[in-house]
Amino acid sequence: MYDIKQLEHEWKQYRKRKFKPWYIGSLSLLVLIASVTVFLMNEKTDFSEWKSYFETSKEVFTDEGKSKNTLVSQEMNVKQSVLINDALNTLEVKDNVIDVVDKDVQKPLNILVDIPVLDDPKEHFVEDGSQVRNKMHLEIIESTSVTAYKDVEKRFLESHDIDDALFLARSYYKKGDYEKAVYWALEINKLDEDMEEGLLIFVKAKAKMDRKNEAVSILTTYIKRSDSQEAKKLLYRIENDKL
Amino acid sequence: MKSRYEVAKNVFVDSIDIDDYIDLDSSVTAYQQLQHSMDKPLKMILLFGRPGTGKSILLNRIQEKLKHQKEIHYFDTPAINEKEFFHKLFKVLTKKDLPSNTEVNFSALVDFCKNLRGKREIIILLDEAQMYGPEMMEKIRLLSDSRAVKFVVSLHKTDDEDLIAKEHFQSRIWEVIELKNATKEDQTAYIHKKLLKKNLFEIANSIKEKNMKRIHKYTKGNYRECNKLLFTIFEICEYYDKNEPSKVNYEKISDKIIEMSALKLGYINV
Numbered sequence: 281m282y283d284i285k286q287l288e289h290e291w292k293q294y295r296k297r298k299f300k301p302w303y304i305g306s307l308s309l310l311v312l313i314a315s316v317t318v319f320l321m322n323e324k325t326d327f328s329e330w331k332s333y334f335e336t337s338k339e340v341f342t343d344e345g346k347s348k349n350t351l352v353s354q355e356m357n358v359k360q361s362v363l364i365n366d367a368l369n370t371l372e373v374k375d376n377v378i379d380v381v382d383k384d385v386q387k388p389l390n391i392l393v394d395i396p397v398l399d400d401p402k403e404h405f406v407e408d409g410s411q412v413r414n415k416m417h418l419e420i421i422e423s424t425s426v427t428a429y430k431d432v433e434k435r436f437l438e439s440h441d442i443d444d445a446l447f448l449a450r451s452y453y454k455k456g457d458y459e460k461a462v463y464w465a466l467e468i469n470k471l472d473e474d475m476e477e478g479l480l481i482f483v484k485a486k487a488k489m490d491r492k493n494e495a496v497s498i499l500t501t502y503i504k505r506s507d508s509q510e511a512k513k514l515l516y517r518i519e520n521d522k523l
Numbered sequence: 524m525k526s527r528y529e530v531a532k533n534v535f536v537d538s539i540d541i542d543d544y545i546d547l548d549s550s551v552t553a554y555q556q557l558q559h560s561m562d563k564p565l566k567m568i569l570l571f572g573r574p575g576t577g578k579s580i581l582l583n584r585i586q587e588k589l590k591h592q593k594e595i596h597y598f599d600t601p602a603i604n605e606k607e608f609f610h611k612l613f614k615v616l617t618k619k620d621l622p623s624n625t626e627v628n629f630s631a632l633v634d635f636c637k638n639l640r641g642k643r644e645i646i647i648l649l650d651e652a653q654m655y656g657p658e659m660m661e662k663i664r665l666l667s668d669s670r671a672v673k674f675v676v677s678l679h680k681t682d683d684e685d686l687i688a689k690e691h692f693q694s695r696i697w698e699v700i701e702l703k704n705a706t707k708e709d710q711t712a713y714i715h716k717k718l719l720k721k722n723l724f725e726i727a728n729s730i731k732e733k734n735m736k737r738i739h740k741y742t743k744g745n746y747r748e749c750n751k752l753l754f755t756i757f758e759i760c761e762y763y764d765k766n767e768p769s770k771v772n773y774e775k776i777s778d779k780i781i782e783m784s785a786l787k788l789g790y791i792n793v
Contacts, residue, residue, distance in 0.1 A: 282787060284762050291783045293793045 442471045449481045458485040476506070480514055487518045526764040531726045532757035534717050535750040539579045539599075541587045545716045547709050550577060553702055557585055560698040561593075561646060561675065566667040571678040572702030575747025578677045581702070582648045595646040601654035608659065616645065616672070629662060636669035645672045652676040704744035711735045713746065714753060725773070726757075734776050741781075741790040748788075755784035 449464035468478030602608035718727035742748035
């Protein structure tokens with residue numbers, strides 16, 4: 281009879297060796313599957329992070345030239361002061377950092393923009409540097425839009441806000457609609473007789489309407505009363521046809 | 524108490540006992556082919572195949588079957604020397620014992636055979652003929668030329684051996700019969716028939732198809748190797764049956780026992 285115990289021992293060794301490649305193969309497969317799964321999961325997370333990072337940095341305005349492709353979204357955070365020049369014709373954004381959250385819309389540069397909502401633009405002026413991240417909702421409407429002026433006129437009828445009248449007088453004068461500019465200058469004058477800018481717009485509009493004598497007469501009367509340097513300069517320009 | 528596996532084990536003791544002969548499709552074909560060849564006027568018939576393919580048992584079987592019809596003689600083990608071989612042959616041919624201290628005159632023997640032509644037809648079955656040297660084989664060929672004596676020569680075949688290319692077989696071999704290893708189906712039938720012949724139904728039933736596949740894989744269909752493997756399997760079963768019965772599944776021979784047997788016989792290695 282054989283040494284059965286020895287034979288059993290040999291058989292166990294044989295089985296181990298026989299199934300070793302299977303164990304190794306199965307283990308390798310499991311490790312591979314686990315690695316791929318972990319890799320895919322990590323990749324997914326990182327990818328979304330990278331995606332948001334790149335999308336944010338892509339929209340940062342680096343210079344004014346780039347503002348040709350100003351992207352405006354429904355939700356826009358203005359992180360620096362917004363300056364509106366004296367004619368309110370151009371919107372100047374200095375060192376703006378705008379986070380675009382959602383949908384992007386292209387906006388051409390140097391177009392005349394109108395801001396129907398002008399609660400108190402000066403407020404933004406006086407804010408100190410610490411409030412550079414003040415949020416502001418901008419609704420920019422092209423100046424060619426008739427409805428924009430109508431909206432402001434309608435609002436003026438309700439509020440009699442002198443700023444709205446001043447805005448309309450300036451805008452119509454700039455557009456060359458001198459009759460309307462005269463109308464809104466008179467509205468200003470009705471609200472505040474001492475508002476020099478309203479008077480000057482009125483005089484300039486009259487001069488443009490070939491009513492130079494009338495313009496000079498009004499302006500002379502005003503200079504006598506106020507001794508305004510701006511008025512004097514304007515008088516000189518009208519008299520010398522340099523308007 | 525005698526284990527059931529002890530009987531099963533002894534079924535597979537390797538022998539050429541005619542009682543152990545199993546009729547299989549392949550063996551029946553070989554038998555019929557050999558019988559048909561012996562009926563032809565051939566001088567020599569070559570029966571060859573790898574060891575364990577059933578050559579000896581086939582010769583034994585055909586001798587047993589035809590001994591009452593033909594003058595057929597089976598030389599199972601090769602003679603130690605030429606003298607002994609011719610003594611044996613002399614007795615077959617003359618039906619007399621050669622007196623001691625005498626030698627057979629080969630020329631006289633050839634003449635004797637020539638005289639027998641047409642009177643007797645003697646068939647000599649030479650097993651393990653690869654043991655005979657070329658000189659002996661040449662003398663056997665000369666005797667066969669007498670047409671009174673027909674030789675069925677059984678030879679082992681090895682991988683690099685082309686028996687037909689050998690000089691003494693080139694011109695005179697008229698019929699060649701090759702025995703091959705069993706197919707899985709034949710081997711399965713062989714194992715089952717052997718066990719059923721001894722009324723070991725339960726044990727035969729415990730060797731399943733999967734086991735047969737494994738056994739065929741290890742033995743490559745060789746009957747001798749099959750006998751060895753089955754003997755070892757049942758011997759291990761017998762041990763467990765007697766000493767650790769919990770390790771024996773009487774319904775099914777376990778892979779473990781087959782693999783242990785294969786390890787023991789060197790079919791597989793650690």
